[in-house]
Amino acid sequence: MTRAPVLAHIDATGAPCAHHAPAGAEALMQLALVGSRAPAFHHDCASKLQGLLMALDEIGELTEHGDPQVLRALAGAVEASRELNALLNTNRALTKGQGKADVTLKDLVSRASQRVGLAVQGTLPDVTVGVMVPAMTHALALVLDAAAGAGRGRSLAITATLGAGDVELVLPAASPSPASASEGLALATFVITRDGGRLWCAPDGTSLHVQLPAVA
Numbered sequence: 328m329t330r331a332p333v334l335a336h337i338d339a340t341g342a343p344c345a346h347h348a349p350a351g352a353e354a355l356m357q358l359a360l361v362g363s364r365a366p367a368f369h370h371d372c373a374s375k376l377q378g379l380l381m382a383l384d385e386i387g388e389l390t391e392h393g394d395p396q397v398l399r400a401l402a403g404a405v406e407a408s409r410e411l412n413a414l415l416n417t418n419r420a421l422t423k424g425q426g427k428a429d430v431t432l433k434d435l436v437s438r439a440s441q442r443v444g445l446a447v448q449g450t451l452p453d454v455t456v457g458v459m460v461p462a463m464t465h466a467l468a469l470v471l472d473a474a475a476g477a478g479r480g481r482s483l484a485i486t487a488t489l490g491a492g493d494v495e496l497v498l499p500a501a502s503p504s505p506a507s508a509s510e511g512l513a514l515a516t517f518v519i520t521r522d523g524g525r526l527w528c529a530p531d532g533t534s535l536h537v538q539l540p541a542v543a
Contacts, residue, residue, distance in 0.1 A: 336350075336509070337516070337528070339527050339528070339529060339530055344527070344528040344532075346504070347512055347532075349509060351509065351510070372415050373412075373415060380409075380412075383404055383408065387401055387405075426459065428457070428460050429455050429456070430456060431456075432451050432494060432539070433451050435458070435463065435464060436467065436485065436496075439464050439465075440468070442464065442468040443468045443471055443472040444481070445471050445475055446481065446482040447471075447483055447485055448483065448484040449484045449486055451487050452489055454541050454542075455541065455542040456539045456541055456542060457540055457541075457542045458524075458539060458540070459518075459521075463519070463539075465518070466515040466517075467515070469511035470512065470537055472505070472511060473500070473508040473515075474498040474499065474500045490538075490541075492540065492543070493538050493540055494539055494541045495536060495538045496536065496537040496538075496539070497534050498534060498536075498537070499533065499534050500528070500529075502533075512535075519538075519539070522539070522540065524537065524538050524539045525538040526538075
């Protein structure tokens, strides 16, 4: 049997998945090049955001008793800047060195689903997994996003099975899969494999499976 490279999304047999296209080399190269300058990028963004917030504060002082529409627009700009700063800090954490930590499966799935605006249905077992939490949260979010497909108000019914030293999540997969699924699943495969887990697609393409190491 031919084994797929670690960045290729696979099926249950370990062969390249026929239901999700392989990640394009050009797209992965772009992601790699962006990542290579992530620290400098984060520093530049943080500096510019700080300057923007200071400017907005000054505008707020000058328009304290001004037009209500201007004040509402200013408040919206300040809130958007703060949300952007929070997103920047989250992404900055992904580029730092990480060590494995224990996290409950419920907490991990909750963090990942919130990241992609997804409602998760189903009861998950009380089990703890040992993973690099920030990166695994992002990887699992990519898998959830690929499984749920496009649209608003998305939800996903997840089932979990405990094994000998691991836990397996089963996610029903949307058809057709989103155009972004290829790169997302390739990145998720890398992160999950690095932490001693597995990611694969059912032979008929109707579900995605994630296996994570459980803590005894």
